[in-house]
Amino acid sequence: MAADQRGKAETLALRRRLIGSSCRLFFPEDPVKITRGQGQYMYDEQGAEYLDCINNVAHVGHCHPVVVQAAHEQNQVLNTNSRYLHDNIVNYARRLAETLPEQLCVFYFLNSGSEANDLALRLARQYTGHQDVVVLDHAYHGHLSSLIDISPYKFRNLEGQKEWVHVAPLPDIYRGPYREDHPNPAEAYASDVKHVIDSAQERGRKIAAFFVESLPSVGGQIIPPAGYFPRVAEHIRGAGGIFVVDEIQVGFGRVGKHFWAFQLQGENFVPDIVTMGKPIGNGHPLACVATTQAVARAFEATGVEYFNTFGGSPVSCAVGLAVLEVLEKEQLQAHAAHVGSFLMELLRQQKAKHPIIGDVRGIGLFIGVDLIKDEATRKPATEEADYLVSRLKENYILLSTDGPGRNILKFKPPMCFSLDDARRVVAMLDAVLTDMEKVLSSCATLRLQPHPPKDVGPCVCALDREQT
Structure with missing residues (x-):
């Protein structure tokens, strides 16, 4: 039987039996079976169309x-x-x-962002003769063992x-120690x-080396304050290290103003x-490391060949050229x-x-919406964010959350995402939030009664899950 002829339940049962459970699905309580994609849309086995607001891999659609x-x-x-x-x-x-920039003129081609960051780590260590790495809190740089070690998002759940x-x-001016009212958060975070x-x-x-995502994504869709990278670069280079920017999530024109997000600095x-x-x-499985002649020469001085079986293949490079053309x-x-x-x-x-x-x-098209319990503490509204994403999915809009509190709605859609798509998402977001507020208000009213009903549980759990 062809895969696209199976019912969703059968496909799910096969996945649970054959695929490691750590390979998680979106919407685990009711996963979506996707059989086709076009532009900014994805289609399930019944032909239902979903608006994709999060797939930054399908960059040009x-x-x-x-x-x-x-x-x-x-x-x-x-x-x-x-x-x-x-x-x-x-x-x-x-x-x-x-x-x-013209200084970045030597290229190594690979298959994945994880491979790229692993090679960057090797390059940095060979060039400097040093071993240690500075990273940002909550960072994620890949799934290889070497990268789990420099990803607080991962290693804090493992061996430490x-x-x-x-x-x-993390240079977060909304939640960090130096916030939007600080006179110079870039200098403070760099210090x-x-x-x-x-x-x-x-x-x-x-x-x-200092490893940093140009715009930290897993950390909560963070926009580092302008001037932060140059000051950090001074400190890192003064200590004999080099500066590595991870553009795996945000490169190739996503930020609009520039082709690369680090250029915002x-x-x-x-x-x-x-x-x-x-x-x-x-x-297509393609990745790249770009560096300077000096770093590349130091790497070559080891006499150890760098070879990647599929990196830089004629097909991969044809695909890369086509993406740039589009x-x-x-x-x-x-x-x-x-x-x-x-x-x-x-x-x-x-x-x-x-x-x-x-x-x-x-x-x-790199945007975060930070949901909070209250304005004074800015406590993450984790349950509410999860509920909101679930409701949007019921209305054929695919969105997800990120950040340490899993309360940041993240928008990283294919670049063909349109003005009408934006209107549709925000209209549905408004409708669901309005519905949530009505239910939360009803919960509060019930709790204030002299003898509230015994079955009134946590407000989020009481929210009506009927489709808006």
Whole structure:
């Protein structure tokens, strides 16, 4: 029987039997079976259309015909490893170089963002001769063992922090120690990194690198204050380390104003290494590390060959070139700026209307909506966020949560996400929040009665789950 002919229940039963349970599904209580995608939409086995607000891998849209055709045509001619001369790999490297500062001119191609960050770690250690890494709290840089070690989001649930890993505060001006009313949060958060470095050096540790997502995603859709990266770079380089930016979630024009999110930190800031993944191949397994000649030469001086069986293959590079072509011809970077600004304005209007929305932050099509229990404490509204996502799914809108409190609604849709899509999402968000507020108000009224009903449980649990 073809997979798309199975009922959802049968597919779910097979998955539970054959796939590791740690490979989790979205909406585990009622998962969606997706059989087709096109643009910013996904379709289940019954043909129902879902608006995809979170799939930043399908960067230029699910199954974009130009990307699909490029892979198909190259697959019919040749697909082999990069030990043979082929034009695709050099053409692609040249096109990527045109988007980056001129110092970042050496490229290594791989299959995944995790592989890219692992290679970046090796490059940094070889170049500096040091071992230690500074990372931000709540960071996630990949699933390899080396990257779990530098991902507080993961290692705090496992064996804990290694002695060569040093964690600095997340530069979150909504929840962190230096907030929106601080006169210079960039300098304050950068000073915290300096304190972390100094403390490590006092113990005889030597810093190889500072790893940072240009816009921390798992940490809660964070926008670091402008000027933070340049000041941190001064501290890191002063300690003999290098600066690595992880663009795996947010690169390739998503921020609208620039092609790369690190460019939000100023035109004079240039990292030593940039890692890329996810959107780079629009769903094809492709990743890249870009670095300087100096870092690359130090790596080559080991005499150990770097080889990746599938990285830089003719098909992968054809796909990468096609993604860049679509971004340019369809002007998706400018589109992200326009639609993202429109969506942010609609969400800010909802913030003024619904007290549960504590903060709306973002740039381009990278946006977070921070849900809170109350304004004074900014306590994360975790249960409410989970309920809201569930209700949106019932109304054929796919959204998810992130952040340490799992209370941040994250918007990272395909770049073809439209103004009408923005209106639709926010209208449904408004409807669900309005419904939630009515139920919460009813719960509060019942609790104030002299003899409240015994079956009135937690307010969120009492919310009516009927479709809006």
